[in-house]
Amino acid sequence: MPKRFGTYPGNEERRHPKRFECFKKAKHVNLKQLSQLLGLSQTTVSRALNGYPEVNAETRQRVLDAVRETGYRPNRAAQRLATGRAGSIGLVMPTADGIESDVHFGEFLAGLGDEAVKHDFHFVINPSHPEEEVATCRRLVASGNVDALFLAYMREKDPRIAMMKTLKTPFVVHGRSIGVPTDYPYLDIDNTGAFYDAARLLAQLGHRHFALINGPDYLAFSIRRKKGTVQALAEHGLTLREDCVQHSQMTDEHGFRAMERFLQLETPPTAVLCSSTVLALGAVRAINQAGLKLGTDISLIAHDDxxxxxxxxxFMVPLTTTRSSLRAAGQRIARRLIADILTLETLPQQELWKADLIVRASTGPAPAGK
Amino acid sequence: MPKRFGTYPGNEERRHPKRFECFKKAKHVNLKQLSQLLGLSQTTVSRALNGYPEVNAETRQRVLDAVRETGYRPNRAAQRLATGRAGSIGLVMPTADGIESDVHFGEFLAGLGDEAVKHDFHFVINPSHPEEEVATCRRLVASGNVDALFLAYMREKDPRIAMMKTLKTPFVVHGRSIGVPTDYPYLDIDNTGAFYDAARLLAQLGHRHFALINGPDYLAFSIRRKKGTVQALAEHGLTLREDCVQHSQMTDEHGFRAMERFLQLETPPTAVLCSSTVLALGAVRAINQAGLKLGTDISLIAHDDxxxxxxxxxFMVPLTTTRSSLRAAGQRIARRLIADILTLETLPQQELWKADLIVRASTGPAPAGK
DNA sequence: CCCAAAATTCAAAGCGCTTTGGATTTCCTT
DNA sequence: AAGGAAATCCAAAGCGCTTTGAATTTTGGG
Known part of the structure; x- marks a missing residue:
């Protein structure tokens, strides 16, 4: 049994004299009142409001006017209970004291929001300890508060998708898991391809010593980006040394630390791939601090969300990037989710977006003799 | 009438043969079934679950066991409808195509989440065009989907707080408006004081030419920060020139542009205040690019969230900052909001947090002769 | 002018949960 | 062993909305 809001201090002991009555007074006009006001039945008013055809145009107009005047808003909980639909999409936000917030999350949310606002949908965000994600997802769905679920931060063999497939609630995954059947609806970018392209470009420029500053090692996109990198290197007879790979949260600090560490190696890399511009920020600082010139002494490509x-x-030296808009992905996913909800059918639609490789000044030929 | 999800293409024409029936099959165990299974009344089961005293300990245990076995989860919409409580706090997120997402928003949300997860609360996030915030707030409350509202991005004479005071829904404001009665519940940091302290420190170090890279000019915190700065300067017989003030979204790019502009002035500032470390990021870059030394040729203090x-x-040169954790503020606000909801009483509690002035290497005495 | 078909409108039955107002049982005290 | 309090438990009434199945009014052709 999860801790419920009912268990707040003082609640256990209190007997039930008019519990919560204070809430009852926050009354707005309701359907019944509205229909009485109009001399119509609730049925007709309800239909007028929801665009059903079997109501007289004139009547509908009267209803609409009355709505405007009274400021009537349907109670969503009641609507939800009656229809089974809530007009909302749910997402669980991994959070806990000590767990760092992710810049990318906000940007993605903005994308979801852009689209959601157009259809008067909202989000139900359920914070959760990262280890309890599966349970939280399940609970969120069971609560009947959401019509669809959005899943992100995919891991290898992520248990959430198998779980979601057993439920009847539509969902879309941002990203793809690894090592599970891929018959679920997702939108992902071609991480492998992006980093393959980036690494190949650098290899073609003559670089032989590579480093990768990546996201957390348990996340699928990190795994794919590494894979893409390794693959490109292999084709050029090169390898990615394990001590030239960093996995961590994508913050400025981690980028800096990693780069600092790389530069102290016996044969430091001359080509660096970063999983985020935020990481690149720190990495570039370390490069500057070491007195190296970006684009000359050392080349860097970052993924740009x-x-x-x-x-x-x-950036002081504009960064070569693999670009793919996170916000656009959010918009797209929201659109799909909403369509799923409204049409009542979820096709396991799958999209894989290519990232654009955009060459700027941070990449150049490998320095001679390295 | 807002565009409702009911108005999706194809809906108008469709007559009502079993509309939405597909949702009905996504059935989980419900109270009725559970109580039948146990041979108890719904009343008793409900009470057992919600911690009321009038149920036998043994019976309660049976109920709890059954819950575990069946995976029963109460339907929140029904709960909501019956009690008036939803276990959720609402917030409207300003968003629209073309409106940039705010890094700070995500961090704050994480704070709210930390606290909310402890009480099994969730958020209902309602995206909204920034100009429609008041209406969206009202609608969100009227929808009956939230127990309390959180308000942020306060402006001068912000109409939302007057509106909220007419409603009976608890709310807490992050920040304070300006030019309206201050009898509403808020949590704010002492922006005026923070920037007063920062500016004073710089003045004491002998600086005479100041610049301010601030947030959007319509936001209350920006106004207060400017005010604090001006005040400190005045006490030293100095003024803040209007062409040394920048108001904009707090991004790296704006910080860079502003600094670049300042440095081209006839008498460029030697002391700069930034409303965010993100702005400072760009500003520092411009400073470096101009070949100036931070902490020597030019001093900078940023507000650190x-x-x-x-x-x-x-930072390459560690930044002197006025520090106040945004996440901590989120946690605190969530705590207050939840307490308000559970105790059913909203005191117009007001908190003003001091920011810590932390001196690092980006501030030094004014260069001679400037 | 009549009657069936079409167009409108309505009363009532839920949706799943909480809470009221009793009913029933158990426990103590005298 | 009786009487009353305390402890448990229950039937039924909503919460505000949608949808069913049917009633009522209009319309149009013969």
């Missing part, structure tokens, strides 16, 4: 906060073209 | 993504102590 198109965060408005931090644009790769504005 | 303690974003895990970007730490001031990790």
């Amino acid at each position: 198109v965060l408005p906060m931090l644009k790769p073209e504005n | 303690v974003l895990p993504m970007l730490k001031p102590e990790n």
